[in-house]
Amino acid sequence: MSNIAAVRQLVETGKTKLIAAATAEALKEGAAATEILEAMIDAMGVVGEKFSTGAIFVPEMLIAAKAMSKGVEVLKPHLAGKSATSLGTCVIGTVKGDLHDIGKNLVAMMLESAGFTVVDLGVDVPAEKFIAAIGDDVKLVACSGLLTTTMPAMRDTVAAIKSSAASHIKVLVGGAPVTSEFAREIGADGSAPDAGSAVVRAKELLKAA
Numbered sequence: 001m002s003n004i005a006a007v008r009q010l011v012e013t014g015k016t017k018l019i020a021a022a023t024a025e026a027l028k029e030g031a032a033a034t035e036i037l038e039a040m041i042d043a044m045g046v047v048g049e050k051f052s053t054g055a056i057f058v059p060e061m062l063i064a065a066k067a068m069s070k071g072v073e074v075l076k077p078h079l080a081g082k083s084a085t086s087l088g089t090c091v092i093g094t095v096k097g098d099l100h101d102i103g104k105n106l107v108a109m110m111l112e113s114a115g116f117t118v119v120d121l122g123v124d125v126p127a128e129k130f131i132a133a134i135g136d137d138v139k140l141v142a143c144s145g146l147l148t149t150t151m152p153a154m155r156d157t158v159a160a161i162k163s164s165a166a167s168h169i170k171v172l173v174g175g176a177p178v179t180s181e182f183a184r185e186i187g188a189d190g191s192a193p194d195a196g197s198a199v200v201r202a203k204e205l206l207k208a209a
């Protein structure tokens, strides 16, 4: 089995104790960090499908998430560069009712390496907490949501920001169920399907500001 296939398998089966060494081994063998990350994301897709069909349950999903997070820790220095430019502060969080944070953490990491100072509010963040975190240096708010059931919370968050004193702050939204149509419909300034394009979109939004 190739090292990348091994990493994929270890995430899928939630082998939290073995994943760091396997990820380091794959890097040592010359695999690109982005390629290993793709394999981890694919593995989480498989985990999601298995959950959908009832082959696994929440605890298995949780342990796969823990394995992925440990693997990402090893990849982090290889994924995130250091930018010389400062783009201002971005407040990021997963919306109220939603506990998924792997995608949000990846977006935060990429924004940070692009030059943003990132204030991460964590998961299950109510609209008021997003608004309270918007200080003078904040240029962007990024909201993540993975559940269709928390899409209304994302709508409420964007609406609350846009009707607050911080209405001029750009809001970027994302997460698996978020489409560009939905983003437009709820009044967000933009959306992106993955962490890499989140950075591109974030920079575009600031330029347009």
Ligand code: B12
Binding pocket: 041, 044, 045, 046, 047, 048, 049, 051, 052, 058, 059, 061, 062, 064, 065, 097, 098, 099, 100, 101, 102, 103, 104, 106, 107, 142, 143, 144, 145, 146, 147, 148, 149, 172, 173, 174, 175, 176, 177, 191, 192, 193, 194, 195, 196, 198
């Ligand atoms: C791991 C996981 C969990 C873990 C989360 C642990 C953690 N620390 O995150 C736990 C076990 C807690 C969990 C719980 C639940 N989960 Co869950 N979970 C998953 C799983 C398997 C992987 C998610 C993941 O990390 N993917 C990998 C990351 C890298 O991808 P991502 O999050 O999509 O992020 C990328 C993009 O979306 C984007 N992005 C993300 N955020 C943002 C933000 C911005 C601003 C931008 C621009 C882009 C962006 O960039 C990211 C990087 O490229 C998914 C299945 C799947 N295929 O996604 C189900 C899934 C999301 N869960 C699901 C469900 C149903 C649940 C539960 C309701 C189950 C239950 N019965 O209790 C609970 C809900 C708990 C809650 N209140 O949130 C469903 C959601 C269905 C739906 N359509 O709503 C899914 C799709 C599984 C399924 N197929 O049924 N889950």
